[in-house]
Amino acid sequence: MTPTTQGILVLTATLLLLFSGVPVAFGLGAISLVFLVLFQGFDALRVVAETFWSGLDEFTLVSIPMFVMMGAAIGSSPAGKDLYEALDRWLYRLPGGLAISNLGACAIFAALTGSSPACCAAIGRMGIPEMRRRGYPDDVATGSICAGGTLGILIPPSVTFILYGIATETSIGRLFLAGVMPGLMLTGFFILWTLFIIWKRGFRSHAPDFRYTWKQKFTSVPKIAPFIAIIAGVMWTLYGGVATPSEAAGVGAALCVILAIVIYRMWKVDQWWEILRDTMRESVMILMIIAGAVLFGYMLTSLYLTQTLATAIAEAHVNRWVLMGMINVFLLVCGFFIPPAAIILMTSPILLPIIVAAGFDPVWFGVILTINMEVGLIHPPVGLNIYIINSIAPDVPVTTVMWGTIPYVLCMFLAIIVLCIFPEIATWLPDHLMGPVKK
Amino acid sequence: MDAYIGLVRRLSQITGVIAALLIALAVLVICDMVIERYVFNLTTIWQIDVVTYSIVAATFVGSPYVLMKRGHVNVDILPLHLGPRARYWLAIFTIVLSMAFCVALWWLCTKFWYESFSENWRSNTVWRARLWIPYLSMPVGLGLLVLQYAAELLATATGRQPPFGMAPGQTPTIDIPT
Numbered sequence: 001m002t003p004t005t006q007g008i009l010v011l012t013a014t015l016l017l018l019f020s021g022v023p024v025a026f027g028l029g030a031i032s033l034v035f036l037v038l039f040q041g042f043d044a045l046r047v048v049a050e051t052f053w054s055g056l057d058e059f060t061l062v063s064i065p066m067f068v069m070m071g072a073a074i075g076s077s078p079a080g081k082d083l084y085e086a087l088d089r090w091l092y093r094l095p096g097g098l099a100i101s102n103l104g105a106c107a108i109f110a111a112l113t114g115s116s117p118a119c120c121a122a123i124g125r126m127g128i129p130e131m132r133r134r135g136y137p138d139d140v141a142t143g144s145i146c147a148g149g150t151l152g153i154l155i156p157p158s159v160t161f162i163l164y165g166i167a168t169e170t171s172i173g174r175l176f177l178a179g180v181m182p183g184l185m186l187t188g189f190f191i192l193w194t195l196f197i198i199w200k201r202g203f204r205s206h207a208p209d210f211r212y213t214w215k216q217k218f219t220s221v222p223k224i225a226p227f228i229a230i231i232a233g234v235m236w237t238l239y240g241g242v243a244t245p246s247e248a249a250g251v252g253a254a255l256c257v258i259l260a261i262v263i264y265r266m267w268k269v270d271q272w273w274e275i276l277r278d279t280m281r282e283s284v285m286i287l288m289i290i291a292g293a294v295l296f297g298y299m300l301t302s303l304y305l306t307q308t309l310a311t312a313i314a315e316a317h318v319n320r321w322v323l324m325g326m327i328n329v330f331l332l333v334c335g336f337f338i339p340p341a342a343i344i345l346m347t348s349p350i351l352l353p354i355i356v357a358a359g360f361d362p363v364w365f366g367v368i369l370t371i372n373m374e375v376g377l378i379h380p381p382v383g384l385n386i387y388i389i390n391s392i393a394p395d396v397p398v399t400t401v402m403w404g405t406i407p408y409v410l411c412m413f414l415a416i417i418v419l420c421i422f423p424e425i426a427t428w429l430p431d432h433l434m435g436p437v438k439k
Numbered sequence: 440m441d442a443y444i445g446l447v448r449r450l451s452q453i454t455g456v457i458a459a460l461l462i463a464l465a466v467l468v469i470c471d472m473v474i475e476r477y478v479f480n481l482t483t484i485w486q487i488d489v490v491t492y493s494i495v496a497a498t499f500v501g502s503p504y505v506l507m508k509r510g511h512v513n514v515d516i517l518p519l520h521l522g523p524r525a526r527y528w529l530a531i532f533t534i535v536l537s538m539a540f541c542v543a544l545w546w547l548c549t550k551f552w553y554e555s556f557s558e559n560w561r562s563n564t565v566w567r568a569r570l571w572i573p574y575l576s577m578p579v580g581l582g583l584l585v586l587q588y589a590a591e592l593l594a595t596a597t598g599r600q601p602p603f604g605m606a607p608g609q610t611p612t613i614d615i616p617t
Contacts (some may be wrong), residue, residue, distance in 0.1 A: 008441075017536075018514050019514055019516065020517065020529060020532065020533050021513050021514060021515050021517055021518040021529060021530070021533050022513060022533040022536055022537055023506075023511035023512065023513045023533075023537060023605055024511070024512055024513060024514070025511055025537075026511070026537040026540050026541065027513075027536075027537070029540050029544065030536055030537070030539070030540035033518065033540060033544075035544055036524050045543075045547060048544070048547050049544070049547040049548040049550070049551035049552075049577070050551060051572070052544065052548070052577075053495070053548075053577065055552075056494070056495040056498055057491060057492075058491065059487050059490070059491050061491075061494065062465060062490050062491060062494050064470070065462050065465065065494055065497075066465075066466065066469070069462070090440065119532055134545070138617040158581075202588065219555060242477075242540070243473065243477070246469065247472065247473050248488070248492075249471065250465070250466055250469030250470060250473070251470055251473050253466050254467070254469075254470050256465050257466075273459070276459040276460075276462065276463055277455070279459070279462055280455065280458050280459040280462055280501050280504075281501075281504075281505050281508060281510045282510075283498070284458065284498050284501040284502055284504075284505045284510070285505055285510050285511055285512055286588055287494070287495075288498060288502060288505075291498070294453075337514055337516055338514055339512050339514075341512070342512070381516050382514070382515075382516060397506065420512065
């Protein structure tokens with residue numbers, strides 16, 4: 001059997017199996033075992049246990065549970081509510097100020113938790129009822145929060161970038177920095193669109209009927225500022241090269257838990273257990289997929305499938321932008337169905353040689369890939385965030401939420417195009433602060 | 440049968456707590472390492488190994504708990520759109536398949552662990568850790584995972600729990616972080 005036929009066979013089997021609803025981690029593992037035995041015999045199984053273990057036995061991977069814990073500590077405290085209130089009280093007088101403070105709160109909360117669903121739930125729970133109360137149309141209120149939530153995986157620290165960094169051996173600090181400006185740009189696009197659409201629908205109110213006092217404006221700030229300081233500190237140690245991501249995130253996680261306990265008086269063992277349990281669930285899920293994906297990657301390379309594909313594409317001499325377009329479409333379609341962590345771990349080892357051979361910057365591609373994953377989070381049929389919004393605001397029909405998100409999906413496409421034309425938006429900050437990549 | 444399902448669930452609950460504590464341990468050890476290394480300028484020996492092994496062990500040992508809580512993420516678009524009968528059989532198929540993988544992996548990992556134990560393998564780090572201790576998490580965790588899968592199979596096949604955890608005609612259930 002030629003490698004091409006093998007490749008098609010593996011690809012079809014993997015897709016079919018994933019769609020059967022089997023847990024991604026075990027599905028990938030099962031496929032790998034079956035094809036290793038099929039094409040190489042039972043001898044090939046001898047290295048499986050060691051491969052599975054060594055896929056996880058890596059100090060860098062420790063940063064994943066640490067960042068997850070940081071997010072869980074902040075997510076389980078009422079910090080989201082305070083952040084939202086603080087921004088609203090400062091911005092409520094601006095026309096469309098509520099939309100700005102919602103999306104701004106999403107962007108900041110995204111940086112704090114790094115989790116898209118958590119961000120959506122925390123900000124949406126306050127933001128959506130408030131926007132609807134002040135007369136924003138339902139689709140704008142739900143759509144903007146849905147989209148704002150996805151910023152969690154683009155604005156650092158982001159677990160998505162860690163996964164990409166590990167899968168492709170790209171510097172995680174560099175990836176984090178590369179996410180900052182595109183993240184802000186995308187937030188800007190979201191805000192502009194929201195302002196435009198509510199203006200176009202004749203919505204002019206900016207809450208003239210009430211005022212917040214200066215005291216009210218300042219009450220929430222001291223509760224939120226320490227968390228933002230911790231994240232800023234983690235980022236600083238990372239790009240300063242002072243400590244490794246795992247060390248910085250570990251200390252950050254400990255500090256976030258302590259702060260959550262002190263500021264929000266979370267003394268109860270139950271509340272501690274909640275943070276630990278959420279951290280454990282999320283990390284175990286991601287790490288199991290990593291182990292499964294490492295086994296899958298081992299199977300692909302030992303059957304020479306990755307290499308065959310890379311050579312085939314290199315020999316086809318496709319224009320590099322056509323190639324990039326094709327990769328984007330491929331990722332988008334994957335993103336419609338498969339969770340981001342699984343896509344990144346499965347595809348990036350295959351895509352990276354192709355990307356590098358075509359002369360693209362792997363850090364820049366990490367950002368493009370992440371924006372693609374964001375689209376999948378708010379686009380039907382899976383669109384995790386849509387379901388979360390649906391459970392927060394059950395009286396808004398799902399179709400309204402879906403239509404509400406479409407303009408934001410277009411904003412993301414626009415961001416991808418802008419990033420293709422001006423790659424410096426992603427690469428300037430890391431290159432400027434960490435020096436250009438050594439080739 | 441209910442006794443078996445109950446027992447396995449109790450076990451998964453316990454190992455879930457152990458996994459969570461392992462992660463907490465990792466956080467504490469990282470803090471210790473950072474203080475020793477950057478505040479007192481000492482060389483650290485055992486910390487990196489302990490942290491890494493704790494997290495890997497937590498992954499294996501916590502896996503049965505995560506399975507019980509339906510935390511192992513899957514693509515649920517097809518099961519969502521199937522009728523009740525097809526969904527039932529698809530659920531049985533995915534459980535049997537995952538269980539078969541876990542049994543195979545458990546067997547391979549147990550052999551691997553036994554080798555590391557009988558030949559007294561050491562890590563090639565400064566600490567020269569005895570590898571069979573962290574490796575033990577693989578046979579234990581995966582063994583429990585197989586037991587939990589057997590419980591899932593029984594509960595799903597006998598209708599004690601809905602296939603894929605989806606009630607008929609319902610959108611997927613998502614735990615929202617509070």
